Amino acid sequence: MRQAGRYLPEYRAIRERADFLTLCKTPELASEVTVQPVDLIGVDAAILFSDILVIPEAMGMHLDVVESKGPIFDDPIRSRDDLKRLNIKDVTGRLQYVFDAIKLTKEKLAGRVPLIGFSGAPWTLATYMIEGKGSKNFDIAKKFIYSDPTAVHELLQLLADAVVDYLNAKIRAGCDAVQIFDTWAGILSPTDLDEFSLRYIKYICDRLETNGAPVIVFAKGVSSLDKLADLKCDVIGLDWTMDISAARARIGDRKALQGNLDPCVLFAPKEKIRQETERVLQQFGFGSGHIFNLGHGILPNTPPENAQYLVSCVKELSIKYHQ
Ligand code: CP3
Numbered sequence: 001m002r003q004a005g006r007y008l009p010e011y012r013a014i015r016e017r018a019d020f021l022t023l024c025k026t027p028e029l030a031s032e033v034t035v036q037p038v039d040l041i042g043v044d045a046a047i048l049f050s051d052i053l054v055i056p057e058a059m060g061m062h063l064d065v066v067e068s069k070g071p072i073f074d075d076p077i078r079s080r081d082d083l084k085r086l087n088i089k090d091v092t093g094r095l096q097y098v099f100d101a102i103k104l105t106k107e108k109l110a111g112r113v114p115l116i117g118f119s120g121a122p123w124t125l126a127t128y129m130i131e132g133k134g135s136k137n138f139d140i141a142k143k144f145i146y147s148d149p150t151a152v153h154e155l156l157q158l159l160a161d162a163v164v165d166y167l168n169a170k171i172r173a174g175c176d177a178v179q180i181f182d183t184w185a186g187i188l189s190p191t192d193l194d195e196f197s198l199r200y201i202k203y204i205c206d207r208l209e210t211n212g213a214p215v216i217v218f219a220k221g222v223s224s225l226d227k228l229a230d231l232k233c234d235v236i237g238l239d240w241t242m243d244i245s246a247a248r249a250r251i252g253d254r255k256a257l258q259g260n261l262d263p264c265v266l267f268a269p270k271e272k273i274r275q276e277t278e279r280v281l282q283q284f285g286f287g288s289g290h291i292f293n294l295g296h297g298i299l300p301n302t303p304p305e306n307a308q309y310l311v312s313c314v315k316e317l318s319i320k321y322h323q
Contacts, residue, residue, distance in 0.1 A: 001237075001263075002297030003037045004049050008304055010036050020065035021057070024050050027101040034105045038113055040304065042311045045114050045177070048105060048170075050098055052120030052181055055162055056129050058094040060087040069133070076132035078144065080151035083158075091162045092169050099173035106174045117175030119167050121182035121204070121219070122159035123197040126152065138187050145196055152196065160200040164207045171213050179216040179237070180204065186221015198227055205232040216258060220296065229254050240295030245283040257284065258291040263299050266306045273306060277313040286321050 005011055011033055015023065023029050034049040053071050057063040064072045077083060105115055120128075128134070130141040145152045167178045185197045201217060208215055217228060218237030228236050229251045238247055238259035247257055265276045277292075284290040292314045298307065 001047070001294045003041070003043060003047055003307075004033045005298065006300040007298055007302040007307070008036055008040060010040060020051075021063060024054060025097045027097055027104045030097075030101040031104040031108055034101070034115075035108050037307075038109065041307045042315075043113070045116050046105065046109055047116045047118065047179075048098070048102060048175065050101070050118075052118070052125060053128060054095060054098065055091060055120065055125060055159065055166060056086075058087075058091045059162070060085060061129065071128060071133065073129060073132045076140075077126075077129045077155065078140070080148060080154070083151065083155055086158065088158050088162065092165045095166060095169075098166075099169060102170060102173040102175060114176035115174065116177045116179055116216075117167065117170035117173075118179040118181060119163045119170075121180050121185070121197065122156040122163065122200040123188070124182050124184045125159050125163075126155050126196075127184045129155070138184065145192065149195075156196065156200050157203075160203045163204050167204070168207075168209050171209065171211055175213060177214045177216060178208070178210075179218060180233075182217070182219040182222075185219040190224065193222065193224070194227070197222075198231075202231055208232075214256075218258070225250050235291060237293070238295060242295075243283070244280060244290075245285065248284060248289075253289065256289040256291060258293045260293070260295040261310070263294045263296055263302070266294075266298065266302045266310060268306075270306070270309055273310055274313050274317075277310060278317050281314070281318055281321055284321070288322065290321075292318065 014029055014033055018029055030049045034046050037043050038046050053063055061073050062075055066072055109115060127138055127141045130144050170178060180201060182197055185193060188197055205215060214234040216235040216237055217231055217233045219228060220239050225247055235256040235258050238244055238257060240260050240262035242260055244257060244260050261276060261280050265273055
């Protein structure tokens, strides 16, 4: 999950010197920010500092990340004609800065913890490209899928091809695992989920050259776990609204599960953080196949000491489930 970011004063200090995109595009700074949660919070894996929206940016869309407003594209894709504006040749070539950041991060980590690389799934990337920003109802994106599904499929397919290329290049550059984020999968009806989201995640998973690197799929708000369990991936990420014991019972040993503490628990008193950690661990139960994680990204106002405390609780309380 997102673990670097504004809740860390050390991140904010670097952000004062560079805007968000400059940070992503400067391997020295991106790698420094990537390693911060490993050093400061004690997490067991680093997640490469970047953003899912570097793909549309590399396709020529103008991206602004505005503090407190989130990401904005001022030239959204609203018609089949708009697709022609996208520069889809050699997208991965224009993302060389990401691979440079991976190499530098691996040097800084020096084998201490693995490095996770990630990409947005086509549907979530498309929602931002169509809406131009985050949205409550995604009415513009939905109007587009219902009025011109062929154009949307064209967009999703070109994104899927770019994601395959991008994640394969990330693995070659040194990422030890990759995660696919479909943050907005949960806004689709079951039929639309199959057609506009899962079909493309499947396309990607089928084409990854993993060289043994685990593939994590996080489709937020998707409760059709059987559909996710059929994907050629190793881990399924669960948000905090899912019951991890029910998910384990349903999925069995087919996949490992990642999750699923509510990130807002990090605003609670220490006793509650400990209690909730124990609850998630106990609900998953004995044995391996659980990656303890938040059910979504860490929030900007989170006290860093609470994130540290959570990690220490997980390390202490999880031992008994592995004896
Ligand atoms: O932990 C890490 O180091 C990885 C960092 C990471 C970022 N974005 C950095 C970021 C990851 C994994 C992402 C993925 C991402 N980006 C997703 C999928 C995961 C999710 O949370 O659902 C999505 C939907 C985005 C799009 C995006 N980028 C949003 C919604 C925002 C605004 C977030 C906010 O809190 O305002 C961004 C900007 C962004 N990406 C920030 C960070 C640290 C905040 C930028 C800043 O002001 O410094």
